[in-house]
Amino acid sequence: MIRLDLSPDQLLSTTRAVRKRLDLERPVEREALEECVALAMQAPNGGSVQGWHFVLITDESRKRAISDLYRKSKVKNDPGSTPPEHQAMMDSSAYLAEHLHEVPVLVVPCIEGRVENAPFIVQAATWGSILPATWSFMLAARARGLGTAWTSLHLEYEREAAEILAIPYERVMQVALIPVAYTIGTDFKPGPRLAMSDRVHWESWHQAAPGDQAD
Numbered sequence: 001m002i003r004l005d006l007s008p009d010q011l012l013s014t015t016r017a018v019r020k021r022l023d024l025e026r027p028v029e030r031e032a033l034e035e036c037v038a039l040a041m042q043a044p045n046g047g048s049v050q051g052w053h054f055v056l057i058t059d060e061s062r063k064r065a066i067s068d069l070y071r072k073s074k075v076k077n078d079p080g081s082t083p084p085e086h087q088a089m090m091d092s093s094a095y096l097a098e099h100l101h102e103v104p105v106l107v108v109p110c111i112e113g114r115v116e117n118a119p120f121i122v123q124a125a126t127w128g129s130i131l132p133a134t135w136s137f138m139l140a141a142r143a144r145g146l147g148t149a150w151t152s153l154h155l156e157y158e159r160e161a162a163e164i165l166a167i168p169y170e171r172v173m174q175v176a177l178i179p180v181a182y183t184i185g186t187d188f189k190p191g192p193r194l195a196m197s198d199r200v201h202w203e204s205w206h207q208a209a210p211g212d213q214a215d
Contacts, residue, residue, distance in 0.1 A: 001032045002145030004186055014188040015139055018147030019096040022181035028104045032144050033180070040137035045129035051112035052133050053172065055165050058105055065164045066108075066154060067101035070177065073156035096149065096179065105180040107148075108165065109134040110172050130175050138178065147183035150176055 006014070037054050045052065057063055074097050082090045100106070111130040115123040138148045154161055154177045162169035201207060 001029055002182070002186070004143055004145055006143060011139055011143055013190040015142040016147075016188050016191060017149040018181075018183055018188075019092040019149055019179075021184045022096075022099075022103055022147050022179060023184050024099060024102040024104070024181065026104070026182045028146065028180060028182065032141075032146065033105060033107075036137050036140040036144065036146075039140040040133045043133035043136045045133065046125040049112075049129065052130050053110040053112070054137070055108040055110060055167065056105060057108070057165070060101075062164055063103070063106055064101040066106060066161055066177065067097075069157040069161055069164075070100055070151070070154045071097050073153040076156065077153065096151070097153075100179060103179040103181050107137070107178040107180055108161070108167075109137070109175050109178065110167060111175060112172055114171065114173050126173075127175070134176060134178070141180060142188075145182055145186050146180055148178050148180055150178060152176055 033056055037056075040054070041050070041052065057066065074093075109130055111126055113126055115126045118126070134150070138150070141148050152175075155174060158174050159169050161167070161174060162172075167174065
């Protein structure tokens with residue numbers, strides 16, 4: 001099992017969505033997965049309810065069944081045309097869809113309770129309880145040389161996925177599908193991002209950052 005020598009800042013800035021660089025041939029040790037889940041379960045969560053669950057799928061027939069739902073959803077939700085600047089991402093997404101069933105492990109993070117018809121504050125608290133845990137899982141995976149990617153296309157057929165995985169649909173909500181595999185190479189760079197000045201607001205939405213005010 002790999003342990004990468006990454007500083008906290010390096011870990012946070014180089015945990016990328018990995019699709020084409022997933023090693024489809026190398027198995028992932030159960031110990032590594034359990035360590036990642038243990039760290040995920042240290043994440044903050046609303047009211048310390050700890051309503052999270054993680055379904056780890058290695059069985060070939062179940063992986064293929066879930067992957068078929070993912071591909072079915074991808075076809076249904078295909079935008080038809082892609083801006084040139086997004087073409088590389090769409091190509092890697094298509095690659096993942098084609099090979100998803102070959103990924104060594106698929107992880108489905110879940111949270112107790114369904115919020116489709118709940119007040120917004122309840123929805124926010126629910127998502128705020130499972131998203132930090134799932135991101136912690138992905139960070140822990142990166143530190144162990146594992147690649148992940150947050151996907152959600154299979155949720156178009158969440159009820160069918162629940163039947164495949166014996167998840168009690170009426171009281172447990174799936175939130176994502178995370179492919180997990182060792183990466184081909186471990187060197188990842190920070191991704192391109194918009195300027196912070198375009199996305200950071202001080203005191204109010206229209207307030208510029210200190211020092212950016214016009215003369």
